Amino acid sequence: MKIAVCISAVPDTTSKINFIENNTAFDREGVQFVINPNDEFGLTRAVWFKERNQAQITVVNVGLEDTEAILRKAIAIGADHAVRINANPTDSSYVAQQISNYLKDQGFDLIITGKESIDFNGGMVHGMLAELLNVEVVHACTSIDIENGKAEIAREIDGGTEHLTCHLPLIVSGQKGLVEESDLKIPNMRGIMTARKKVIEVIEPMSTACKTTDIGFEKPSKKAEVELIDAGNLDELIQKLHKEAKVI
Amino acid sequence: MAVLIVLESENGQLKSNSGELLSYGKALGSYMETDAFALSINCSEQTTIEKYGLKKVVEVHSEHLKSFNAKNYADCVAEVSQKLNCDIIVVSSSTNAKYMSGILAQKLQAAYTNNVVDIPLEKNPFTVKRSVYSNKAFAHTQLNADVKILGLTKNSFGQNLDQAATEIESFELTADVASSALEIKGQDTLEGQISIADADVVVSGGRGLKGPENWKMIEDLADVLGAATACSKPVSDMGWRPHSEHVGQTGKPVASNLYIAIGISGAIQHLAGVSSSKVKVVINSDAEAPFVKAADYAVIGDAFEVVPQLIEKLKAFKIQNG
Ligand SMILES: Cc1cc2nc3c(=O)[nH]c(=O)nc-3n(C[C@H](O)[C@H](O)[C@H](O)COP(=O)(O)OP(=O)(O)OC[C@H]3O[C@@H](n4cnc5c(N)ncnc54)[C@H](O)[C@@H]3O)c2cc1C
Numbered sequence: 001m002k003i004a005v006c007i008s009a010v011p012d013t014t015s016k017i018n019f020i021e022n023n024t025a026f027d028r029e030g031v032q033f034v035i036n037p038n039d040e041f042g043l044t045r046a047v048w049f050k051e052r053n054q055a056q057i058t059v060v061n062v063g064l065e066d067t068e069a070i071l072r073k074a075i076a077i078g079a080d081h082a083v084r085i086n087a088n089p090t091d092s093s094y095v096a097q098q099i100s101n102y103l104k105d106q107g108f109d110l111i112i113t114g115k116e117s118i119d120f121n122g123g124m125v126h127g128m129l130a131e132l133l134n135v136e137v138v139h140a141c142t143s144i145d146i147e148n149g150k151a152e153i154a155r156e157i158d159g160g161t162e163h164l165t166c167h168l169p170l171i172v173s174g175q176k177g178l179v180e181e182s183d184l185k186i187p188n189m190r191g192i193m194t195a196r197k198k199v200i201e202v203i204e205p206m207s208t209a210c211k212t213t214d215i216g217f218e219k220p221s222k223k224a225e226v227e228l229i230d231a232g233n234l235d236e237l238i239q240k241l242h243k244e245a246k247v248i
Numbered sequence: 249m250a251v252l253i254v255l256e257s258e259n260g261q262l263k264s265n266s267g268e269l270l271s272y273g274k275a276l277g278s279y280m281e282t283d284a285f286a287l288s289i290n291c292s293e294q295t296t297i298e299k300y301g302l303k304k305v306v307e308v309h310s311e312h313l314k315s316f317n318a319k320n321y322a323d324c325v326a327e328v329s330q331k332l333n334c335d336i337i338v339v340s341s342s343t344n345a346k347y348m349s350g351i352l353a354q355k356l357q358a359a360y361t362n363n364v365v366d367i368p369l370e371k372n373p374f375t376v377k378r379s380v381y382s383n384k385a386f387a388h389t390q391l392n393a394d395v396k397i398l399g400l401t402k403n404s405f406g407q408n409l410d411q412a413a414t415e416i417e418s419f420e421l422t423a424d425v426a427s428s429a430l431e432i433k434g435q436d437t438l439e440g441q442i443s444i445a446d447a448d449v450v451v452s453g454g455r456g457l458k459g460p461e462n463w464k465m466i467e468d469l470a471d472v473l474g475a476a477t478a479c480s481k482p483v484s485d486m487g488w489r490p491h492s493e494h495v496g497q498t499g500k501p502v503a504s505n506l507y508i509a510i511g512i513s514g515a516i517q518h519l520a521g522v523s524s525s526k527v528k529v530v531i532n533s534d535a536e537a538p539f540v541k542a543a544d545y546a547v548i549g550d551a552f553e554v555v556p557q558l559i560e561k562l563k564a565f566k567i568q569n570g
């Protein structure tokens with residue numbers, strides 16, 4: 001089984017979000033980039049398939065040179081091969097086209113993405129890939145098992161879970177549940193050594209236009225000071241929620 | 249050119265997010281000086297649509313669209329939008345809408361952006377404001393294609409009633425939506441419970457509640473308020489509550505009108521996922537907990553004393569206010 005895992009590099013969840021150049025660019029100063037958490041669950045599930053079903057794992061990233069650290073981490077976790085498409089990933093449709101251009105004709109049985117990147121929270125790339133590659137896609141998966149070329153999947157729906165089956169090839173976008181947090185792989189020494197020696201395949205992007213452009217950013221306006229309400233006067237809270245905030 | 253609002257339904261009933269989508273689509277139509285149409289699939293609930301002053305609703309009825317299939321739904325929306333000459337498509341922020349819209353965008357060669365929080369900032373070039381970095385910032389984003397898809401953040405726009413006679417057009421699909429390689433085996437849904445995604449009020453508990461046996465008061469409070477229940481990540485990691493209740497940056501996003509956080513410290517990853525809730529109330533024994541600063545109202549006190557009292561007082565309030 002050939003598995004591709006698409007990984008994006010995102011600011012670590014505790015990062016301070018600031019902008020520079022007159023609020024037109026993200027301030028990368030002091031920000032640590034990590035594998036998008038949703039993608040890490042998918043990658044770990046892929047390694048699980050590798051350990052049990054001899055799957056081959058390729059990780060793919062559209063990014064500039066500074067994302068190589070996360071590709072090396074992916075190898076240390078268990079990926080066999082890493083590919084970086086050398087471009088700044090500013091737009092989901094651009095990213096999807098680059099990835100599909102690489103993946104097409106390579107005979108991948110399973111393509112795993114995250115349900116969304118936690119930076120722009122798009123959740124778009126996998127749906128676009130599905131159209132570009134003409135493959136089925138299942139979004140927001142919380143479990144996947146594969147037997148005889150058929151996948152059994154659970155996906156999140158608002159207010160519950162849906163169970164589906166589909167033949168491979170298939171694209172799934174994953175999240176926590178594909179594996180549990182406690183099963184996320186921390187690279188061991190051997191993995192780290194392997195990762196250091198591996199050559200990351202770098203591919204130049206195909207030329208294609210971006211459909212969206214971020215022209216500027218703003219931070220949310222400062223909210224009003226919190227109103228403290230005495231624990232002995234909960235009627236005041238109820239009145240404020242009713243009359244002031246109008247939410248009950 | 250026109251705006252198409254894609255409505256979602258469940259068992260023939262429009263979903264609760266429809267009012268806001270219709271209000272937004274209508275305002276967007278006026279802003280763009282064009283018409284706004286609504287599309288409903290397997291649902292004939294015109295009275296709701298009339299309340300928001302839409303000119304026309306297009307109804308698609310098809311056995312094959314009974315259960316949600318993202319590709320088939322995308323085919324349906326694509327066909328309707330093309331036949332009606334709609335160049336802006338408005339979708340919700342539900343899991344299914346997100347599932348469908350990436351596919352739809354590629355099909356229509358459209359520019360798609362979600363997490364949109366307001367009507368456009370500019371017509372030309374078409375620019376919208378959307379929330380990014382898990383609500384820690386907004387981006388101003390230009391959409392550079394002829395067809396545009398906007399995913400609206402829940403509770404970001406609100407509702408505007410605007411009664412008008414609505415024309416109903418029944419639409420015969422020609423697209424083949426009969427088959428799919430995806431086979432649905434079944435669904436587990438929370439029978440009789442409100443989902444976090446649909447809820448206007450969410451009551452959430454954290455590690456401060458000490459153990460799963462103490463969740464009865466959270467459920468009771470949620471009951472009085474008609475709210476969904478949620479929890480912080482450690483609470484679901486420890487198995488006190490199901491994973492489906494975990495909210496925050498790595499869990500479900502919350503965009504309710506009211507979010508009540510009980511015994512939750514307000515770690516940055518938690519706040520990131522709940523900050524688009526309109527009003528936040530914190531009940532915490534520690535006045536220094538980070539969530540206190542991030543909240544609108546805070547009660548500093550022991551949850552085990554405050555919550556039962558709050559339930560009683562809310563019950564009395566409900567009786568008084570019908
Ligand atoms: C990569 C990453 C992603 C993460 N994603 C998420 C996420 O999506 N969602 C999330 O929630 N967390 C997430 N976290 C975890 C987060 O950092 C915090 O650890 C977590 O939110 C803390 O949960 P808590 O507030 O329930 O517990 P605590 O931080 O332990 O807070 C308990 C609170 O209860 C209060 N308390 C104690 N007793 C009482 C009482 N009797 N009455 C009232 N109050 C009381 C305390 O004062 C304290 O403020 C993530 C962490 C990482 C590293």
Ligand SMILES: Nc1ncnc2c1ncn2[C@@H]1O[C@H](COP(=O)(O)O)[C@@H](O)[C@H]1O
Binds near residue numbers: 006008061089112120
């Ligand atoms: N630059 C990128 N390189 C590789 N994969 C990506 C990139 N951006 C997004 N993806 C994948 O697509 C998923 C959804 O991303 P998004 O649509 O940006 O929210 C992510 O979880 C990744 O798996």
